Amino acid sequence: xxxxxxxxxxxxxxxxxTRKFADLRILTLDLEPADIANFMExxxxxxxxxxxxxxxxxxxxxxxxxxxxxxxxxRLIKAFTDRELKEVIDDMFxxxxxxxxxxxxxxxxxxxLKNADPENRKQINALLEYPDDTAGSIxxxxxxxxxxxxxxxxxxxKIRRTGLNKxxxxxxxxxxxxxxxxxxxxxxxxxxxDKQELIAHIMDSxxxxxxxxxxxxxxxxxxxxxxxxxxxxxxKEGCLVGIVTVDDAVxxxxxxxxxDIQKMAxxxxxxxxxxxxxxxxxxxxxxxxxxxxxxxxxxTSMILSHYEASLAAVGGGLLYMFVPMLxxxxxxxxxxxxxxVIRAIALGEVEFKNVFRVILKEMLAAFVLGLTVxxxxxxxxxxxxxxxxxxxxxxxxxxxxxxxxxIVMAKLVGCILPLIAKKCRLDPAVxxxxxxxxxxxxxxxxxxxxxxxxxxx
Amino acid sequence: xxxxxxxxxxxxxxxxxTRKFADLRILTLDLEPADIANFMExxxxxxxxxxxxxxxxxxxxxxxxxxxxxxxxxRLIKAFTDRELKEVIDDMFxxxxxxxxxxxxxxxxxxxLKNADPENRKQINALLEYPDDTAGSIxxxxxxxxxxxxxxxxxxxKIRRTGLNKxxxxxxxxxxxxxxxxxxxxxxxxxxxDKQELIAHIMDSxxxxxxxxxxxxxxxxxxxxxxxxxxxxxxKEGCLVGIVTVDDAVxxxxxxxxxDIQKMAxxxxxxxxxxxxxxxxxxxxxxxxxxxxxxxxxxTSMILSHYEASLAAVGGGLLYMFVPMLxxxxxxxxxxxxxxVIRAIALGEVEFKNVFRVILKEMLAAFVLGLTVxxxxxxxxxxxxxxxxxxxxxxxxxxxxxxxxxIVMAKLVGCILPLIAKKCRLDPAVxxxxxxxxxxxxxxxxxxxxxxxxxxx
Numbered sequence: 053x054x055x056x057x058x059x060x061x062x063x064x065x066x067x068x069x070t071r072k073f074a075d076l077r078i079l080t081l082d083l084e085p086a087d088i089a090n091f092m093e094x095x096x097x098x099x100x101x102x103x104x105x106x107x108x109x110x111x112x113x114x115x116x117x118x119x120x121x122x123x124x125x126x127r128l129i130k131a132f133t134d135r136e137l138k139e140v141i142d143d144m145f146x147x148x149x150x151x152x153x154x155x156x157x158x159x160x161x162x163x164x165l166k167n168a169d170p171e172n173r174k175q176i177n178a179l180l181e182y183p184d185d186t187a188g189s190i191x192x193x194x195x196x197x198x199x200x201x202x203x204x205x206x207x208x209x210k211i212r213r214t215g216l217n218k219x220x221x222x223x224x225x226x227x228x229x230x231x232x233x234x235x236x237x238x239x240x241x242x243x244x245x246d247k248q249e250l251i252a253h254i255m256d257s258x259x260x261x262x263x264x265x266x267x268x269x270x271x272x273x274x275x276x277x278x279x280x281x282x283x284x285x286x287x288k289e290g291c292l293v294g295i296v297t298v299d300d301a302v303x304x305x306x307x308x309x310x311x312d313i314q315k316m317a318x319x320x321x322x323x324x325x326x327x328x329x330x331x332x333x334x335x336x337x338x339x340x341x342x343x344x345x346x347x348x349x350x351x352t353s354m355i356l357s358h359y360e361a362s363l364a365a366v367g368g369g370l371l372y373m374f375v376p377m378l379x380x381x382x383x384x385x386x387x388x389x390x391x392x393v394i395r396a397i398a399l400g401e402v403e404f405k406n407v408f409r410v411i412l413k414e415m416l417a418a419f420v421l422g423l424t425v426x427x428x429x430x431x432x433x434x435x436x437x438x439x440x441x442x443x444x445x446x447x448x449x450x451x452x453x454x455x456x457x458x459i460v461m462a463k464l465v466g467c468i469l470p471l472i473a474k475k476c477r478l479d480p481a482v483x484x485x486x487x488x489x490x491x492x493x494x495x496x497x498x499x500x501x502x503x504x505x506x507x508x509x
Numbered sequence: 510x511x512x513x514x515x516x517x518x519x520x521x522x523x524x525x526x527t528r529k530f531a532d533l534r535i536l537t538l539d540l541e542p543a544d545i546a547n548f549m550e551x552x553x554x555x556x557x558x559x560x561x562x563x564x565x566x567x568x569x570x571x572x573x574x575x576x577x578x579x580x581x582x583x584r585l586i587k588a589f590t591d592r593e594l595k596e597v598i599d600d601m602f603x604x605x606x607x608x609x610x611x612x613x614x615x616x617x618x619x620x621x622l623k624n625a626d627p628e629n630r631k632q633i634n635a636l637l638e639y640p641d642d643t644a645g646s647i648x649x650x651x652x653x654x655x656x657x658x659x660x661x662x663x664x665x666x667k668i669r670r671t672g673l674n675k676x677x678x679x680x681x682x683x684x685x686x687x688x689x690x691x692x693x694x695x696x697x698x699x700x701x702x703d704k705q706e707l708i709a710h711i712m713d714s715x716x717x718x719x720x721x722x723x724x725x726x727x728x729x730x731x732x733x734x735x736x737x738x739x740x741x742x743x744x745k746e747g748c749l750v751g752i753v754t755v756d757d758a759v760x761x762x763x764x765x766x767x768x769d770i771q772k773m774a775x776x777x778x779x780x781x782x783x784x785x786x787x788x789x790x791x792x793x794x795x796x797x798x799x800x801x802x803x804x805x806x807x808x809t810s811m812i813l814s815h816y817e818a819s820l821a822a823v824g825g826g827l828l829y830m831f832v833p834m835l836x837x838x839x840x841x842x843x844x845x846x847x848x849x850v851i852r853a854i855a856l857g858e859v860e861f862k863n864v865f866r867v868i869l870k871e872m873l874a875a876f877v878l879g880l881t882v883x884x885x886x887x888x889x890x891x892x893x894x895x896x897x898x899x900x901x902x903x904x905x906x907x908x909x910x911x912x913x914x915x916i917v918m919a920k921l922v923g924c925i926l927p928l929i930a931k932k933c934r935l936d937p938a939v940x941x942x943x944x945x946x947x948x949x950x951x952x953x954x955x956x957x958x959x960x961x962x963x964x965x966x
Binding site for chain 1 (some may be wrong): 517539540541543665668669672673678679696697700701713714715717732733734735736738755756758759760762763766767769770771773774775776782783784786788791792795796798799800802803804806807809810811813814817827829830831832833834836837838841842844845847848849850852853856858859863866867870873874877878881882885886889894897898912916946947950954
């Protein structure tokens with residue numbers, strides 16, 4: 053019964069090529085829409101994709117469409133008749149329709165909206181109003197609403213009547229006449245209760261909600277905290293306007309982690325899968341930071357040139373040797389801290405109010421870490437490097453002491469920058485990592501040069 | 510109805526302090542276990558925590574216990590009577606019990622197992638056998654199993670009888686007499702079907718499964734791909750041994766992203782929330798890479814000292830000035846690529862078989878990026894830096910050309926290292942980022958020094 057996906061794909065190809073369309077249709081009914089979309093994209097050319105899509109059973113078509121990538125979606129829509137387009141759009145969950153519209157060029161959007169059912173169009177337009185990154189932008193109004201005076205049996209009847217078009221039926225929302233959210237009840241509660249029990253008696257009336265304008269990342273964190281399958285979204289008056297389902301929360305969690313990782317690595321966020329990114333979009337995402345960081349490295353050049361003569365006077369070429377090691381270690385130490393703090397902020401573990409606790413913790417850690425690394429460096433300089441170069445105890449002491457200082461300095465910068473960014477409502481991931489390296493580079497160079505010249509001069 | 514969590518916490522404190530325990534109990538019934546655990550940890554001292562925990566309604570106690578942090582759990586268990594411990598453990602889902610046991614010291618584990626129900630103990634021991642990071646280690650055997658010959662009504666009866674103790678009832682698994690998985694059916698399908706319909710007719714017999722030893726990260730990716738609420742886990746014979754639920758998949762996704770971010774920043778993975786990490790555990794997580802990277806920077810010192818005399822002979826102190834900029838840009842360029850590729854591997858977008866496509870893409874991008882940055886650098890050297898230092902066209906050309914070369918080199922290293930690591934079943938996140946910086950530093954120095962000396966010498 054359980055077949056490898058490749059075997060299934062071979063069968064699909066075979067049925068398609070030999071025009072056994074009835075078999076093809078039966079086979080697709082048993083497959084996941086994501087796999088069918090995958091098959092279309094990787095095994096068929098553009099013409100075949102359209103032909104294949106038209107062969108899909110009606111109830112599957114829009115689910116498969118949603119799973120294809122943006123380019124395929126655009127191509128398919130352009131090839132669709134108005135009627136086909138209308139069917140696909142009307143069958144889609146509204147949040148998926150909104151996602152689609154946000155990715156399509158203006159003329160395609162126009163055609164989509166023109167062909168959508170008037171009621172759907174109204175709701176889609178309302179959803180499009182919510183800013184990106186808010187709960188409103190990822191919610192769907194397709195939830196099951198019950199009233200507190202229903203019996204469990206009546207509630208099940210309503211679910212049976214309307215459930216087919218709801219994104220989830222397992223969590224149902226109880227609202228009053230003004231659409232105010234008054235409680236939540238799960239199908240599990242209902243199945244385990246008596247049929248004649250009133251919803252009012254089994255519903256949970258303390259409901260965790262999100263507001264329409266809440267950050268979608270915060271919404272996703274609620275899913276990981278509470279293990280919900282769905283979360284109701286209310287407006288300022290407490291009226292239920294939509295729900296976010298766990299599958300969308302999973303997408304948000306993945307996307308936000310990817311974005312943060314990209315930002316930490318000095319890449320502008322790019323949502324497309326790597327292999328589908330064009331060279332041009334890669335260039336656009338990477339060149340700003342690469343240029344900015346190249347130009348800001350001017351500061352390190354200025355410092356080196358400023359101290360150059362004095363450094364050579366007191367230590368000859370020897371002192372230059374340690375510059376990359378000192379700058380590198382400072383960068384690594386700072387990065388360890390900033391990345392840790394950025395992630396803790398993203399997971400909601402650390403807020404700006406914790407700033408002093410974080411600084412205290414980091415300074416203690418920095419001191420112990422710095423001491424360990426400085427002692428190791430001193431021993432290495434005295435017993436290993438000394439075999440090749442003549443390193444005096446004074447120089448070894450200077451280098452080790454500077455190492456300790458720069459580690460403490462780097463970790464201080466590394467924990468303060470993301471917290472300040474957060475406080476100023478900037479993105480900690482962007483301000484911190486690449487900026488930080490430059491600041492830490494400059495500071496560590498100044499510390500090294502000034503101490504070396506002061507002691508040896 | 511919808512109250513701010515802080516108001517609720519104040520009420521809890523008030524009821525607890527004024528000994529209004531009946532009110533307290535009623536209030537907790539309406540709260541989420543995660544919030545109650547949060548309240549206990551942040552508002553009560555150790556003695557109060559135990560007292561508060563004992564006041565909780567029975568049906569909530571073990572849910573709250575599961576949500577408290579490891580230290581609190583250990584303290585509570587040590588204070589529990591054997592009977593209390595037994596109640597908490599027997600009420601827990603088995604996967605949660607396994608997670609607990611994996612975190613507790615040996616003597617506590619012994620007591621937990623001694624007090625568990627014999628049937629549960631057997632299953633817990635079986636689950637403990639699965640290696641960390643596998644599907645087996647995050648699954649639970651508490652699923653609803655149905656047989657294909659049941660009617661929908663009979664299936665609902667079984668869910669009502671046994672559902673209370675199952676981690677999810679919404680996805681039910683159809684097995685034959687030998688426990689072989691033959692299909693999957695959701696409560697939604699059942700609610701929308703006729704009561705007399707056979708499960709065999711409405712079940713989906715092409716089931717996406719995981720094997721017990723599959724990587725749990727791969728399992729989590731299936732959730733984001735297919736939007737499942739649960740995924741069945743089968744052994745080699747195709748027998749159903751457990752299920753993974755979406756809440757556990759969400760946890761895995763969060764943890765794996767955090768781990769990858771930590772590894773990329775040269776920190777050993779640490780599962781505890783940041784504010785709960787001790788200085789000692791921070792030290793342990795950060796010192797290995799910091800030491801290793803400090804020591805490996807010896808190579809850059811060796812190269813600098815090797816070329817020192819020649820570099821000074823051909824260019825005076827001037828050529829040193831550009832070393833930090835060149836090394837920094839190479840590091841940034843390499844990081845952009847390695848981090849992008851590592852994330853793409855983690856998301857399953859890129860595999861080793863794509864190695865040539867990735868290299869081609871990166872080399873093209875590197876050339877365009879390198880050219881942009883090199884031209885910008887040349888203009889900056891000629892028209893800005895030249896105001897302060899005397900930079901000849903030859904030197905500016907050398908620096909810019911080296912910049913282009915190092916960017917291409919860094920991006921080549923940055924895309925090949927993670928893919929090789931993946932191929933060798935090493936962790937791309939570890940091998941790539943910190944190692945990469947050192948390799949790229951060394952190579953960029955060699956390129957710079959040798960070209961400068963060759964051209965100017």
